[in-house]
Amino acid sequence: MTGIRKVFAAVFAGLALTLLSAAPAAAQADKLKLTVAGDGAEGVTIQATHTDGRRLDKVVRLVLTATGPDGQQIGPVQLDPQPEGQGFYSSGPVLSGGKWKVTVKSPAPLQSEATAVVQAKPQAQAPRQSPTPSPTPNRDSGEGFTWWWSVGAAGLALVAVAMGVGILLGRRRTAEENN
Structure with missing residues (x-):
């Protein structure tokens, strides 16, 4: 009977330690750090x-004012x-050039607020020139597709020949054993 009591006491102590160690994590979960x-x-x-x-492992509703x-x-x-x-959020282009005081808030249950001064720089008026495209084939357009098919077909043929040789050698061995 004492052995059963010791087992129950150990299980109870382990359960109590588990619950007590989880309490600080739950207490910290009610706030967010917003950068x-x-x-x-x-x-x-x-x-x-x-x-x-x-x-952050779930979506939180963040609201920006500036x-x-x-x-x-x-x-x-x-x-x-x-x-x-x-946990990464972005506003997109909402500011004009200059210094802005930006505040971001998250509602309960993860209630938090952060404020920062942001220097917004307007985009250049002229569009940037994209580099000239490379002459390599575009994988999405189907160019160069026949080359991949030929490599795949050659590999498949090689596998078929290897299997055929294995089958012939296996039949020859069983035929010699039967004689």
Whole structure:
């Protein structure tokens, strides 16, 4: 009977330690750390993480407001997550040239707020010239496609010949064993 009591005591102690160690993580989960910066042009980027450094694993609704150099007001603008990474948000080109005071807020349950001064630089008026395209074939257009088919067909033929030789050698060996 004492062995069973020791097992129950050990299980209870392990469960209590597990629950107590999870409590600080749950307490930290109610806030976000928002890092606000300019994107080098007319937009804003935001990196959202938990205050304990963990990456954000769900979509959070972030709202941006900004005050410009001449008292111009922008926002509230709802920000959408970007494919660059977990917790990465971008506003797109919403600012004009100059220094802007940008505030980003997230609502409850992960309520947070961050403010930063961002230097927006307007895009050049003339469009940039793209480099001349390379003469290599475009994979999406189908050019060079026959070359890949010929390589695949040659590989398939080589596999078929190897299998045929293996079958012939196997039949010859069984025929010699039967005689």
